[in-house]
Amino acid sequence: MILLILELVGANGDGFGGGGGSTFFGQSSNAERVVYVIDFSSSMKRDNRHKLMRAELTESLSKMQNGLQLGMILFAGPAWVAGDKVKGGVITTPKGKTYKYKTTGGHAKWIHDGPKRQIPWWTINDKEVGRITKIVKTAPLNSGTVWHLPLNLALDMNPAPQMIYFMTDGLASGSAKWAEEIGKRAKKMGVTINCVALMQPKAEKDLKTMAGMTGGQVTMVDANGKRKHLK
Numbered sequence: 042m043i044l045l046i047l048e049l050v051g052a053n054g055d056g057f058g059g060g061g062g063s064t065f066f067g068q069s070s071n072a073e074r075v076v077y078v079i080d081f082s083s084s085m086k087r088d089n090r091h092k093l094m095r096a097e098l099t100e101s102l103s104k105m106q107n108g109l110q111l112g113m114i115l116f117a118g119p120a121w122v123a124g125d126k127v128k129g130g131v132i133t134t135p136k137g138k139t140y141k142y143k144t145t146g147g148h149a150k151w152i153h154d155g156p157k158r159q160i161p162w163w164t165i166n167d168k169e170v171g172r173i174t175k176i177v178k179t180a181p182l183n184s185g186t187v188w189h190l191p192l193n194l195a196l197d198m199n200p201a202p203q204m205i206y207f208m209t210d211g212l213a214s215g216s217a218k219w220a221e222e223i224g225k226r227a228k229k230m231g232v233t234i235n236c237v238a239l240m241q242p243k244a245e246k247d248l249k250t251m252a253g254m255t256g257g258q259v260t261m262v263d264a265n266g267k268r269k270h271l272k
Contacts, residue, residue, distance in 0.1 A: 188215075192223050
């Protein structure tokens with residue numbers, strides 16, 4: 042599993058003070074607008090990766106400060122908001138609106154098939170934490186692994202996020218190109234990218250690309266949850 046964390050704390054000092062507004066796999070931030078981009082691909086079943094992800098994400102949610110603005114994007118080939126229903130390439134929102142994806146061949150070649158989903162901001166409080174935690178614990182996995190679609194949806198949010206936690210469990214065909222593209226866009230927007238890789242050392246190079254372009258960090262996490270911070 043790989044976790045990619047995009048982080049920006051306003052230059053004017055805006056954000057939560059003290060212990061910060063959010064934490065994830067040892068990372069922390071006082072950013073007020075945070076987006077989680079979480080891999081829910083079927084390969085997360087290997088080595089119980091999804092259990093480690095769900096447990097860590099649940100803990101992260103439990104420690105969030107009230108008032109934090111949160112976005113939650115789950116992805117595999119398609120990308121969707123936590124709480125949406127997914128069937129193949131069709132995403133259905135709780136209000137019944139649909140968004141479609143299609144693959145042009147292979148697990149890494151999914152594209153939008155029509156309008157893009159606008160990712161909403163949620164304001165964290167006890168009720169919201171409980172609702173989102175339930176989704177995190179029960180949401181099914183899907184097929185495919187595409188990095189750039191969910192990350193661009195996060196960067197498209199209005200207002201833009203100050204920080205994005207990105208998690209994926211695999212290196213995908215095209216990830217080197219995606220790393221360059223996302224890194225350039227994030228740098229232009231003033232977003233720092235911190236990458237955390239779990240059980241996937243082959244992805245280290247591409248994650249370092251994104252982190253390096255924006256002054257971020259790379260952290261490796263093994264199957265036991267042990268973390269190693271890389272330069």
